[in-house]
Amino acid sequence: MRTVYVNGVFCPENQGVVSIFDRGFLFADGVYEVTSVLDGKLIDFSGHMARLRRSMSELSIPAPASEDELLSIHRQLVDKNALAEGLIYMQVSRGAADRDFLFPAGDIRPSLVLFTQTGQLRDRPAAKTGLKVVTLPDLRWARRDIKTVQLLYPSMAKTEAKRRGADDAWLVEDGFVTEGSSNNAYIVNADGALITRPLSHAILPGITRSAILRLATETGLTVEERPFSIEEALAAREAFITSASSFVMPVVEIDGHKIGDGAPGEIAGRLRAIYIDEAVKTAV
Template identity: 65%
Template sequence: MRTVYVNGAYVPEDQAKVSVFDRGFLFADGVYEVTSVLDGKLIDFGGHCKRLRRSLGELEMRLDLSDEDLLAIHRELVARNDIDEGMIYLQVTRGAADRDFVFPPEDTPPTVVLFTQKKPLIESALAARGQKVITIEDKRWSRCDIKTVQLLYPSLAKMEAKAKGADDAWLVRDGFVTEGSSNNAYIVTSDGTIVTRDISSAILSGITRQAVLECARDLQMKIEERPFSVEEAENAVEAFSTSASGFVVPAVEIDGKPIGDGKPGPVATRLRSVYIEKMRQAAI
């Protein structure tokens, strides 16, 4: 049985509880981060902490724990749950208070929960065969740059993809791909240029996105950060997505049409390998 962290205590998962009045439950008034674990070490922990602080700031939400405190909690959970490969989920909400759209008093303690998930990350069947994606309209709110726990629409998008025999959905706004349901999206053009949406409130600034683009620059690959259309994706020679849990995952089909030759391409394959090696060396 897993040990989880709830508001300062390490408890068995079947004893972990939060209030029915928690604003994360009532209003999705919370933010989260997911940090990957390789070889028992944390991947890009500093980047996740930085983004967490930004999300908290955008929502005027407090957190009394320092980055050093969070690191200690993450490491303790890795040790207690014997995690060699997997993920740690962190969620912070505005805390428990009587239901009211108005924020509770500023001294209301936030709710802080962390738990682990054992999952193979290196040996990925999906990355090996390549994912099939569909496109659907992006109906999310306009502050996608904040990593909130209100994930109902991405969940619906994934379920629509599954119902259509695909693995994931790429969200489209005004004819242009914003991002995947839980990842950033990329295409590779015929001249080898990697194209991905530029950072704005329309997408989440992925921590893995940033690291993978750094790898691409190190490999002297050409990068364009701009919107790309569904038609460009259909005509691309390659496509892929990045996320903390998937690293780099090739996309081989979009809306039933093969991308390139319908197989994982060399750019995505190379970036996945280089990224994993770089993160292993930098893990803490």
């Protein structure tokens, strides 16, 4: 049985509880981060902490603990669960208060919950076969740059993609791809340029995204941060996604159309290998 962390206490997962008045439960009034673990170490931890601070600041949620305390909790969960490879999910909500649409006044203690998930990250079969995606309208709220726990539409999109025989969905707004249901989206055009949407309120500022764009530039790739259309994606040489749990994952089919030759692309594969190598070296 897993050991989890709930508001200051490590406990068995079947004993971890939060209040029914927690605003994360009632209003999705909370934020989260997911940190990958390889070889028992945390990947891109400082980046996740920086984004967590920004998300909490945008919603005026006070920090439930210092960064050093959060690092200690993560490390203790790795040890207590003997986690060699997998994920640590961390959620911070505004806390428990009587149900009211207004943010509660006065001193309210944020809720802090963490748990582990085991899983294969480094050698996922999809990295060799590629993903199939379908496109769906982006019907999420307008502040997608904040990593909130209101994930109902992404869940609906993933479920619809599965129903259509695909692995995931790319979301489209005004004719342009915003991002995947839980990842950032990229294409490589015929000239070999890597294209991905620029940061704005429309997409999440991915931690892996930031690393991949830096690594791509360092390896001599041309990077264009601009919107791309579905038509441009269908004509691309390669396509792929990035996220904390998938690293770099090739996309070989969009809406039933093969991308390139229908096999994982060389650039996506190279970036995945470089990213994993650096991530392991810099893990904490």
